[in-house]
Amino acid sequence: MRTERSKQSRQEIMRKILDAAIAEFSQHGFQGASTQAIAERAQLKKSQLHYYIEDKEALYAQVLGMVLDSWRSFFVFDSDAKQSPREALSEFVRVKLDYALENPELSRIFTMEVLSGGARLENYWPGAMEATHAKVAKINSWVAEGALRPLDGRLLIMHIWALTQYYSDYTLQAEMLLESPLTAPDVRQKIEQELIQFVLSGAGLRA
Known part of the structure; x- marks a missing residue:
């Protein structure tokens, strides 16, 4: 006991x-x-x-690992062939936005590390790149099939990242502009709907 x-x-x-x-x-x-x-x-x-x-370095590595491990495990397109590009991209935007809104501090730690030169990300890049390349390959296969307009899967991933990451890195500015906390259910739903529609339309899909 x-x-x-x-x-x-x-x-x-x-x-x-x-x-x-x-x-x-x-x-x-x-x-x-x-x-x-x-x-x-x-x-x-x-x-x-x-x-x-052990020390600050070890503690920082643990926290940084939490961020990268979460992104690598969460942001994986469903391998189910029945999942359409619309469903997969919508879910990808939704999950990434949810993480940004629910874990703004963790998201900002990654951003600050990148801005400082990213020296402590070296061990994490291989795993992160492997997961990203898998998503890019899937997007590019949709393009090849004609399911999406001609686009570069890498850029689409980067644009989704930029659109969603804004809400963790610039929470103060976003709340000032929206005149409401981002945690308000109606505001959160509106952001999600706008982002999904924007990404789908940009990819050549109807929302």
């Missing part, structure tokens, strides 16, 4: 540490964040924090 309680307690503490790290890294990037600030957010002493983590 004591072992189970200890395990649960450790998991809870690690969850607090990860939440604190996500908040700090999303606001200040790797260079600007400090283990002291992370410890304070997690309501721990700095010495306690280092009992659970």
Whole structure:
């Protein structure tokens, strides 16, 4: 019983540490964040924090890995042949937007890492590129079949990324323009519908 309680307690503490790290890294990037600030957010002493983590670099790698692993597992076109291009692209936009709206801090960490030169992404690029190439190949096959207008699958993926990522990277601006929090159900639904229609129309499909 004591072992189970200890395990649960450790998991809870690690969850607090990860939440604190996500908040700090999303606001200040790797260079600007400090283990002291992370410890304070997690309501721990700095010495306690280092009992659970190796160092800031290892903690940052763990958080960055969470982002890349999520994107790699979530954004996969259904291999079911019955899924039409319209359905697949609509779902892709929807899932990517959901992640941006529900995990804005994690999304911003990736953006800040890219803007800083992306030195710590080197180990993640192979897996990310493999997943992206699979989607590109599927899109290009639809183009070859005449299901989509002539387009470059890579650019379509990049455009969907840019359109959805905006809502995590520029949340403040978006909420100022819309005069509403992005978490409001009606606003979220409107954004989703507009984005899906925009992407489908751009790909030569009716929404």
